[in-house]
Amino acid sequence: MADKEISAHDRARVLAEALPQLQRYDDATIVVKYGGHAMGDEHLLRQFARDIVMLKISGLHPIVVHGGGPQIGSMLERLNIKSEFQQGLRVTDRPTMDVVEMVLAGSINKGIVAAINAEGGRAVGLSGKDGGMVQARKVTTLINGQTGEEDVIDLGFVGEPESVDRRVLDIVSNSDLIPVIAPIAASRWGETYNINADTFAGAIAGAMRARRLLLLTDVPGVLDKDKNLIKQMTIDDSRKRIADGTVSGGMIPKVQTCIEALERGVEGVVILDGKVPHAVLLELLTDHGAGSLITR
Numbered sequence: 001m002a003d004k005e006i007s008a009h010d011r012a013r014v015l016a017e018a019l020p021q022l023q024r025y026d027d028a029t030i031v032v033k034y035g036g037h038a039m040g041d042e043h044l045l046r047q048f049a050r051d052i053v054m055l056k057i058s059g060l061h062p063i064v065v066h067g068g069g070p071q072i073g074s075m076l077e078r079l080n081i082k083s084e085f086q087q088g089l090r091v092t093d094r095p096t097m098d099v100v101e102m103v104l105a106g107s108i109n110k111g112i113v114a115a116i117n118a119e120g121g122r123a124v125g126l127s128g129k130d131g132g133m134v135q136a137r138k139v140t141t142l143i144n145g146q147t148g149e150e151d152v153i154d155l156g157f158v159g160e161p162e163s164v165d166r167r168v169l170d171i172v173s174n175s176d177l178i179p180v181i182a183p184i185a186a187s188r189w190g191e192t193y194n195i196n197a198d199t200f201a202g203a204i205a206g207a208m209r210a211r212r213l214l215l216l217t218d219v220p221g222v223l224d225k226d227k228n229l230i231k232q233m234t235i236d237d238s239r240k241r242i243a244d245g246t247v248s249g250g251m252i253p254k255v256q257t258c259i260e261a262l263e264r265g266v267e268g269v270v271i272l273d274g275k276v277p278h279a280v281l282l283e284l285l286t287d288h289g290a291g292s293l294i295t296r
C-alpha cells in the first residue's frame, strides 16, 4: 500500500501497537545479523540503519553483526582470485583472507557505520579482534548435511568462535554507541580467521544473553516443503526439519546457529527477509512477526 493510502487513524494504531513491544524489550540486547544478500541497495541500507537507530533511542541495545559474502565474491572476481565453498563455508587461503578482511572490516563495516550515523545514530565499527572480543580457532571438522557424520576438512583460514570476551561490547552497548561488528577474529596465536557471519552472530548473541537474535537473509524465513513460511518452531522441530531435508543448503548453518544460540540462553531467534522494508521494526515493534521464530 502506498504511504498516502494509509489513514491517520491506521498510522496512530500502528504507533500505539509499539507500546507493549517497547515495554517488553526495554533494556534488552538485540543482536541483528545483516547478511550480504540482504544488503541489496542503498535505499534498503538506509531503512535498515533507521530501524537500528530507532531501536537504540527506544531503549533497546542493538548490536549489528554483518556478513558480506556476495561482496567478497565480487572483489575476489575483480582480483582474479578463484573462490569455492564447502558446505556453505568459503575455502580461505592467505590471499583470500586478506581480501575477506579488507572487504568485511573495511568497506562494508564502514558503510554500515556511516549509514547508521547518517540517520542520527553513533555507530562504532569493530571486528572480533578489537578488545580481544572473539578468539577464533580453526574449523577442522564439519557435520555432513547428507550423512550427519563429521567430516575432517581443511578450509584454510576458516575459523569459529572459541570464546567471547564481553568487555568491549558491554562498554559500547551500554552507552549511546551502537556496535557494528565484522566476523573476523584472531586465534590465541594471532592468526586471522574468516568466520561465517551467522555463526559469529550466534556466538555474540549467546555471550550477551540477547533477548532476540535476528538473522536477516533474502528469503521470508524457514519454508516448509510446500514453500509456505513456518512462523514458529522449537529446537526439536528445527532438528527434524534438517533431518528430513526440508531445511537444506545455506539454511542448515543458519538453523544450527539458532539452535546453539538458544541453548546458550538467547530467548528467541528469528530468521527473516531483510529485503522487506523495515523488517527489523516490523519484527520487534509490531504485532506482525516478519519471519520464522525459533524458541526452546
Ligand SMILES: Nc1ncnc2c1ncn2[C@@H]1O[C@H](COP(=O)(O)OP(=O)(O)O)[C@@H](O)[C@H]1O
Residues within 6 Å of the ligand: 035, 036, 037, 038, 067, 069, 088, 198, 216, 217, 218, 219, 221, 222, 223, 224, 246, 247, 248, 249, 250, 251, 252, 254
Ligand atoms: N527450508 C528452507 N527455507 C528457506 N530457505 C532455504 C530452505 N532450505 C534451503 N534454503 C536456502 O537457504 C538460503 C539462505 O541461506 P544463505 O544463502 O546462506 O543466506 P545468507 O547469504 O543470507 O546468509 C535460501 O536462499 C534458500 O535457497
Ligand SMILES: CC(=O)N[C@@H](CCC(=O)OP(=O)(O)O)C(=O)O
Residues within 6 Å of the ligand: 034, 035, 036, 037, 066, 067, 068, 069, 070, 072, 088, 089, 090, 100, 158, 159, 183, 194, 195, 196, 197, 198
Ligand atoms: C567462512 C565464510 O564462509 N565466511 C564468510 C563471511 C561472510 C558471510 O558470512 O557473509 P554472508 O552472511 O553475507 O553470507 C565468507 O567468506 O563469505
